[in-house]
Amino acid sequence: MNIRLQSVLHQRGIAPESLADVCEVDPKTVGRWLGGRVPHPRHRRRVAHHLRVEEGFLWPPAVAESAAPTNVELVATFHNRAEVPREIWLSLLGNATEQIDVLVFSGTFLAQSNPRVAHTLTERARQGVRVRLCFGDPSGRAVLERGLEEGLGRDTLAAKIRASLTYYRSLPSVERCEVRLHDTTLYNSLFxxxxxxxxxxxxxxxxxxxxPVFQLKRVNDGGWFDNYAESFDAIWADAQPWIPD
Structure with missing residues (x-):
């Protein structure tokens, strides 16, 4: 536990939710800081400035420097996506309690390996999970270029995306579920x-x-996990809501 951070917040009469707004992070992230997780340097500076204390008081150098190296986030690697056991996909999907984000062009395999994926996502959303699915825009330039790069021709990838979207027709009407279309060059699919x-x-x-596929487990702020999560957020912000025909 970060007793110093807890004490300063109490002395200043500042709620964790208020600090989260200042730092532009989720309140749960502040909860993790209070629990002992060391924030990213930019967040440490912002917190110290807002609370009018020295950063080194809240996070002494020995603590900040001992933050786990980012490579410990790497849990597993797979030679290709087909090597990821189906049980892993199903377990992660079924056990999520806070957030599910998917960034793909077509993501056809998700529905093909689990035809009830939309039903499961609906159940997770009703349990309070935020669901964000981001597919390639079938009419966008990024999808056209990706299809040509893979030797699929001009229309094949767009057709795969449209076919994949049919599985998710019900989701836009479900609370806490959103489906958007992006027109971005993807360097990775993210799940x-x-x-x-x-x-x-x-x-x-x-x-x-x-x-290949590699599996990450978030350890602390500013690691590999957060970098990929931020890239998702950036693409999501520019993507357009999908309205089923």
């Missing part, structure tokens, strides 16, 4: 389930299914 993330890098000219 986030709370503090676990599967990252599927894109190798030029190869389908995502033939590319």
């Amino acid at each position: 986030r389930y709370d503090d676990t993330m599967l990252v599927n890098p894109h190798i030029w000219g190869q389908p995502a299914s033939a590319n």
